[in-house]
Amino acid sequence: KKGKYLYKLLFLILLSTFALPALGQNNGKISGLVVDADFGEPLVGVNVIIQNTLLGAATSLDGKFTILQLPPGNYTLEVSMIGYAKQIIEGVSVKSNETTHVEVILKPELLETEEVVVVAKAVMNTEASLLSKRQKSIEVSDAISSEQFEKTGSSNAADAVKQIVGATVVNGKDVFVRGLGDKYTSTNLNGAQIPSADPYKRSGSIDIIPSNLIDNIQVVKSFTPDKPGDFSGGAVNVKTKDFPDRLDISFSSSAKYNSQVTFNDNGxxxxxxxxDWLGFDDGTRALPPEIGSDTWTANVGAGQRDDHLAQKIDEVTKSFNPQMTPFRSAAPINQSYALSIGNQYELFGKQVGLIGSLTYKNQHSGYIEGQLNRWDRGVADPGKTQLDTNFAMSDTRSVSEVVLGGLFKASMNFDQANTVSFNFLYNRNAESTARFVNGKYPYDIDASWNYQARTLLY
Structure with missing residues (x-):
């Protein structure tokens, strides 16, 4: 049932990204970014007007603008702001149901006026703005923007974090900051902590977030009073895009070969x-209904004298799943798939942005005929120099891991200073382990006997 919710979510995203933009009929739009020529920082409140018309827009806090509902044709843009030289851009072509992207660089112009104080929230969306933020910050931090993602070809947030100094990614999904374990690191999505699917780990997996939906990633390495009280070693914050410039659909898949277990019949x-392939159990591993929800203890001694109790014990014993030992099996090839969608449109005269993604991974790992040994000197004779064998085992282990993740974000821009966003994140991680240990255990049993242990873990 849980898996069905993700399919419904995907259908909703597809409906929003394809059907709703059709409300704009055959018109196009112009979107762009306005930055300062000297520092490369986004400019807020720049007027972008289509010449000889009343159509236009003002740049938001991140320096971006969008002019909607434009009939196909060629237009001339007039870009102006107090303190900067006016710029005229001719021949901007708008096509039906497409977005024309324009980047504008304004040069400062000397102008005497009264003091003007502008209060705005800094938005980090370019390498230049991230660098400026780090220079002014009182905390030790590092960051990477979407501009850098395109250069390095990072496919998800985990791949992108590897490029940040002091951050390490373990097992392809867990982030360590300055070498500290995951229990000292917190991972956040748009400022909210990502829950971990593993009860023994604090930090959530970030490999389920595609890079084409990310605006920037910041890693904070020192504590400041504005951080949560459980801050310890470091914090990673993934900031996703609010309003994609155009309809963006991305699908990726990968396959990996593990020389130890892939296609090896000794696994x-x-x-x-x-x-299991979806990451949850359908009830096969649940306690049998003969036991119920309460703890049931079998009185074997009394069952020898009570035929009815003996029959009950026999029924309960046979109701359990008979699968108690692993068998030889070859693991298939490792595979992963990711689908992401992003788009923006106009609703009730307001700019609305939608992004969503689905991620699925099925990975297999392990080892065959490994060694599990232990020796000690013993405590009875402190002067003894020879080590005694506690156990010497042959160890075979196969692990199958399934990751199922979903992300959905909806944003509405009410005005230049107010944007409301809704975030939804689904993260499921399931791990199935089969293990067989075989060998000698002279520490506890006779050295001539053979010791075997079988493990099935989910």
Missing amino acids: LGYYGSHT
Whole structure:
């Protein structure tokens, strides 16, 4: 049932990104970015007017603007702001149902006027603005923007974080800051902490967030009073885009080969549920209904004298899943898939942005005929120099991991200073382990006996 919610969410995203923009009929739009020529920082409140018309827009806090509902044709833009030289851009072509992107660089112009104080929230969306933010910040931090993603070809947030100094990605999804473990690192999406699907880990996985939906990633390495009380080693914040410039659909897939277990018939496996490939159990591993929800203890001694109790014990015993040992099985090739969609449109005269993604991974790892050994000197004879064997085992282990993730964000821009966003993140991680240990255990049993242990873990 849980998997069905993701399919409904995907249908909603597809409906929003394809159907709703059709309300704009065959008109096009112009969007762009206005920055300062000297510092490369976005300019707020720049007037962008289509010459000889009343159509236009003003840049937002991040220096971006969008002029909607334009009939196809060629236009001339007039870009102006107090303190900067006016700029005229001719021959801006608008096509039906397409977005024309324009980047404008304004040069400062000397102008004497009264003091003007502008209060605005800094938005980090370019390498220049991120660098400026770091220079003025009182905290030790580092960041990377979407401009850098395009240069390096990072496919998701985990790949992008690898480029930040002091940040390390373990197992392709867990972030360590300055070498500290994941229990000292918190991961956030747009300022809200990402929950971990693993109860033994604090930081959530960020490999389910595609890079084409990300605006920037910031890693904070020192504590300041504005940070949460549980801040310890570091914090990673992934900031996603609010309003994509145009309809953006991306699909990627990958396959990997593990030389230890892929297509190796000496690997291990067991019969799980029919929905293991989706990351959840369909009830196969649940306690049998004969036991119920309460703890049930079998009185074997009394059952020897009570035929009815003996029959009950026999029924309960046989109701359990008979799968108690792994069998030899070859692991398939590792595979992953990611689909992301982003678009913006006009609703009730307001700019609305939608982004969404679905991520699926099925990975297999392990080892075959490894060694699990232990020796010690013992405590009975402190002067003893020879080590005694506690155990010497042959160890085979196969692990199957399924990751299922979904992301959805809806944003509405009410005016230059107010944008409301809704974020939804779904993260499911399931791990199935089969293990077989075989060898000698002279520490606890006779050295001539053979010791075996089998493990099925989900």
